[in-house]
Amino acid sequence: MYLGISRKSVLVTAASKGIGRAIAEEFVSEGAKVAICSRNKEHLLKTSDEIKNKFGVEVLWCVCDLSKRKDIENTINAVNNEFNGIDILVNNCGGPPRGNFLDFEEEDWQSAIDQVFLSAVTATKLVVPNMMEKEWGRIINITSISVKQPVDSLILSNAVRTGLTGLAKSLSNELGKYNITVNNVAPGYTLTNRLYELAVSRAKEMNTSHEEVLSEIAKGIPMNRLAAPEEIAATVVFLASMKASYITGCTIPVDGGYIKGL
Template sequence: MELGLHGKTALVFGAAGGLGSAIARALALEGVNLVLADVNEASLSDKAAEFKAVGVAVMPLVWNLTDLGSIGDRFQLIEDRFGPVDILVNNTGGPPPTTAGGQPVERWHEYFQTMVLSVIAVTDRALPNMRARKWGRIITSTSSGVVAPIPNLGISNTLRMALVGWSKTLAREVGYDGVTANIVLPGRIATPRISFIDEQKAKREGRPVDEVVKESLESIPIGRYGRPEEYGAVVAFLSSIHAAYVTGSVIRVDGGLIPSI
């Protein structure tokens, strides 16, 4: 299927990580100009070289989302090279495993800024050009924990839920202007983040990691962890001309893991 994205410009956050790089690669294969944003400069350079080999224009940007004051400057760099951003992929790193109770207020403030406020501020900067041109895609990657809260991921469950409410509200505000806003939920996708969570659970419960992974696999109807490229493909479709009537939605990519309807 031709997705109609050739020559569009996408800004992908967390582009040096597992899900972000998979999303970027899926978009690269569709001929999208890529702006890769991440805090990891070394990994970012590696990914930029990888995607340039696909034959698309790539712009790596070291971008720390805790610095809200840098948003305007970063967008100016992007627009000077590619013009306005057509596709914005909000994909932030997750906090460490924590309980919901007993966390210092300062920790809540820290992750609210990096996981929620930064996403809102970046989107607000991208939206005016999208609305003016009557075309845009806002795709926010969160977690299956917003539907079925994951034990010991208290901060993640709480803050990512805020993004769901924000995205749904935004979708109603910008839909008439040809801009869509959707949430994508990864289930157990085989990334370093999932490996880390499995290892932490095993350590916390005093069990072998293999036992934790086996238990996790048994909870997934498809019987395996998802492949990052499967997640990237869903995001690429939501970015496409064919997804113009999909907005305000929460799309699960979880192999059937979430048990609720």
């Protein structure tokens, strides 16, 4: 399928590892100009080197803590300067910590809101005017199955990501007439560092191994396995493509059938 994004410029946030990195690689493989950002310079350098070795292409990287507005502004400015605008914005972020309601204080909620919600608000606000001028754009937020079916002991994620889902739907109403689509991709359990760390933490509580925890999770998924990050990435790149020109305001779960609702 011809996706038609080979000359498009893309920023994938929180993309030195895991799902974000897989998304960046998928865009590179489609010939797009790709920028990535995250907090840790060493992670970014390693990732950009590995992408160069694999595809023979440079990605632009920027150190950016998504909970800091100034960092986001600097990143978007740097990408705009290098690529002359951003056609496709993928708002990914680090996941909030695991825990239940009484585990968290107000500052924990604020930090989850900054990282998950306000980071996407800020980045989106900075790229939309240029997309409106060009009358083309794609905004894709990486959320979670937790927006459709809350995940036990992930109360920060369960609560805050639904705000982003509402924002995307509202924005899709505002921006459709400019040929800008806004969608969410909601990953299910995906084999990354984040899932590994969550499994280690749950294993300690249950006095078992993280392998056992992951195997139990897989048993509860109709596809009977965890996702590979590349499977999330393929959906994101499709939504960003010319072929997805009439899909907007949607949340697409990529979860192996995990969500039980219709």
